[in-house]
């Protein structure tokens with residue numbers, strides 16, 4: 001009987017993948033297992049069973065202390081080859097994505113990363129992922145005996161947690177110390193925002209040149225009841241925002257009722273994160289900006305003038 | 319210090335038009351992957367700091383590479399390896415990694431292999447990891463700061479919840495994030511001079527592979543469909559001065575029922 005093996009650095013994503021895999025397992029005649037790797041990982045087994053894993057493989061090998069892609073890939077390879085694993089489903093965080101390529105190479109498998117939908121079909125798993133930078137959505141299948149798919153967090157909902165038992169397989173893996181050392185980890189300030197669920201979203205782009213101007217945008221956000229997100233530049237380059245607020249191909253995919261873009265040109269890697277918005281409003285000083293092609297209501301102008309006027313209007317009685 | 323940089327030519331995504339949900343790729347000019355230019359820039363910086371070394375750019379793509387390769391050479395690469403045999407066409411990510419690995423093995427001497435965090439069109443992130451596995455190299459991805467010193471690299475990588483400072487010995491493979499640097503725009507004179515730099519064109523046989531082992535024939539991932547999402551937008555440009563425009567906007571949003579929720 002073939003096996004679906006789930007691994008995610010973040011347990012939450014693993015639980016989502018296990019919940020979904022239970023459904024796939026029924027359709028494919030497979031079982032669901034999960035890999036628990038690293039110090040103290042074995043203690044999580046009961047949660048993994050509760051979401052539906054039939055079996056967990058546990059290794060607390062000292063070489064798995066810190067996540068290093070090569071070592072974790074080797075662990076997953078040895079696990080996949082010890083059982084009858086056909087599918088390896090990995091949570092597509094940054095770590096998961098780098099892991100997928102390395103595991104696939106080790107298993108002589110094909111790989112699909114950043115899947116945002118997966119379904120069982122004709123005895124295989126079919127996955128959707130963005131292609132051409134987000135211009136299109138490709139549906140793909142892997143044709144090798146073993147298959148590696150990394151799946152975006154929140155692609156699937158958490159299933160019900162039940163009191164269940166499962167099989168714990170303690171492994172004695174053959175692993176070497178990683179050739180890459182983590183010498184320091186600087187935690188980012190936690191920013192617990194859930195842009196995916198925002199009903200009204202304002203995004204700030206590179207056209208907003210002065211950090212002081214965020215104050216006027218924050219005021220607009222308060223008046224609209226909006227969350228604030230951004231394109232890549234204000235997050236990764238300027239660090240005005242945490243990357244939790246970055247929207248697009250390598251950020252969050254949002255589907256608000258109202259999306260307001262401010263100083264954003266409309267490059268595909270950003271707009272792929274907002275195409276599902278119901279109404280799109282754009283404020284941009286360049287009437288030729290590509291974002292106007294996907295806009296419902298557009299204003300050509302300098303945000304520094306338009307935004308305060310819009311806020312005043314929203315404050316006045318209607 | 320010998321550095322190999324892997325770069326991909328991609329269609330200019332901003333120019334892709336959609337017809338009946340199908341992307342139209344004919345006559346779309348090719349450009350270098352955004353982040354691949356950061357990879358080259360970083361190589362040039364590392365070489366500049368160490369004051370010695372050789373940078374080889376490796377690219378698998380179409381015959382448009384002949385012309386396109388002048389740009390990375392003008393940025394500072396010393397040599398180019400072009401993998402544009404028609405047999406290579408249609409590779410998936412793992413297949414691309416295999417071809418790049420064979421080419422890099424043939425180059426022979428390399429201390430550092432630099433790639434982009436993701437290609438501009440495919441953004442799979444698979445090529446670098448598969449390549450690191452094939453070349454058996456330590457791998458550090460999503461790098462935003464890089465230092466190379468005394469046969470070691472120290473890199474800061476940008477993860478979701480933290481910045482991680484990593485160290486590895488050489489040789490090693492690194493993928494860079496876009497924020498690591500600002501790629502230089504090559505000057506006209508540099509582009510002219512780039513034409514004289516050595517270029518090698520290698521087909522499957524040159525790198526020890528048969529035509530059966532590469533390209534479309536070696537694909538492990540099959541694409542069943544590839545369609546653009548349906549979009550239906552009003553495309554109303556609000557007219558008049560800004561006071562008129564914001565007034566019209568607030569009226570429209572009120573009618574749509576999205577205000578005061």
Ligand SMILES: Cc1cc2nc3c(=O)[nH]c(=O)nc-3n(C[C@H](O)[C@H](O)[C@H](O)COP(=O)(O)OP(=O)(O)OC[C@H]3O[C@@H](n4cnc5c(N)ncnc54)[C@H](O)[C@@H]3O)c2cc1C
Pocket residue numbers: 204205206207208230231232233246247248249250251252262263264265266267268269270283284285286289301302303304352353436437438441
């Ligand atoms: C592989 C890859 C993945 C990526 N992933 C993402 C992602 O997930 N999210 C993301 O956002 N980006 C992503 N990017 C980057 C993306 O391509 C853009 O570079 C980024 O979105 C920045 O776009 P922008 O619209 O903010 O800036 P720009 O493209 O520079 O546009 C700025 C706009 O502001 C307007 N403007 C300037 N001044 C004013 C003013 N005073 N008033 C009004 N308007 C003004 C200008 O007319 C212009 O249209 C990715 C890129 C790559 C290659």
Ligand SMILES: Nc1ncnc2c1ncn2[C@@H]1O[C@H](COP(=O)(O)O)[C@@H](O)[C@H]1O
Pocket residue numbers: 324325326327351353354357376377378379411414418432433434435436437438440441442443444445446
């Ligand atoms: N055809 C190619 N030729 C050379 N390098 C490539 C090619 N495809 C991908 N790469 C490299 O691999 C990186 C990641 O690509 P990807 O795995 O497609 O996201 C890119 O940023 C490039 O550095």
